């Protein structure tokens with residue numbers, strides 16, 4: 084179904100699963116192939132994700148993000164609050180750490196606090212962006228959400244983390260790029276508002292992987308060559324045959340497991356997956372733009388956020404980028420932004436990378 088048709092029926096198609104990090108088909112595979120305990124955790128998570136979809140619609144009706152900070156001469160000011168849901172599904176829960184407070188003994192609280200901070204600092208320092216909405220949005224996160232909840236999501240106004248089932252998945256605060264991924268959904272929602280369907284949805288997902296990975300690279304001061312380009316490393320327990328949820332360097336290679344199945348991501352348009360599941364395979368086909376970004380970053384060398392990231396960030400903010408953009412439309416704007424920001428060498432590198440993943444950006 085075309086995005087415009089869906090929009091006419093339901094309003095804008097935005098992250099219907101609350102922008103969660105795990106695609107529903109992965110959870111469905113666990114529900115099919117896992118043991119009883121794994122199945123229960125996956126089914127509980129799927130059920131809750133479904134409920135969240137409805138509550139998210141309500142949230143949007145009630146109004147957008149709640150609290151915006153002041154942005155004055157002092158520049159961007161972080162304002163983080165971490166809450167504890169105490170294993171309930173009530174948001175946001177009780178305050179357990181506010182901005183400036185010292186670290187306590189709860190590793191999830193500390194990882195959430197640090198991850199929000201790292202993402203805020205990255206966007207502020209690399210792109211002069213004042214928080215998710217570029218207007219000083221306070222960053223809120225809730226940990227210990229639900230019981231054995233196998234997911235993390237951005238609900239349009241805050242981050243929410245499950246503890247994982249401690250069988251297939253560790254705690255969802257464990258990967259910095261997952262936190263960066265989720266918060267970037269907020270940035271994309273504020274800028275391009277790419278619909279969460281088909282190619283535009285895969286671009287939405289890819290942008291979250293791109294900037295999620297860059298947050299991690301920025302903290303680690305890694306060059307494009309040094310970075311692992313993995314999304315969600317550490318999320319899987321030792322029981323799972325896999326290193327992460329996705330690989331931007333080698334899409335399709337992140338996991339191959341009897342319960343979770345095989346990483347379904349293509350790295351090229353020749354492998355584009357046509358499906359009605361997961362909003363047209365938004366977590367699957369994102370492998371194609373992900374790999375294009377990786378190729379640009381490696382071709383240009385150095386810190387990926389400086390050139391490749393800047394080109395993608397400029398494209399995300401480009402007023403010509405439509406909410407229903409295709410890969411090709413996005414790629415063409417990348418080429419133009421590369422030339423505008425840097426020059427012919429960078430323009431050619433971007434054109435070549437998109438061409439290598441099967442997207443003609445020069446025509």
Ligand SMILES: [Zn+2]
Nearest residue numbers: 102103288291
């Ligand atoms: Zn996502």
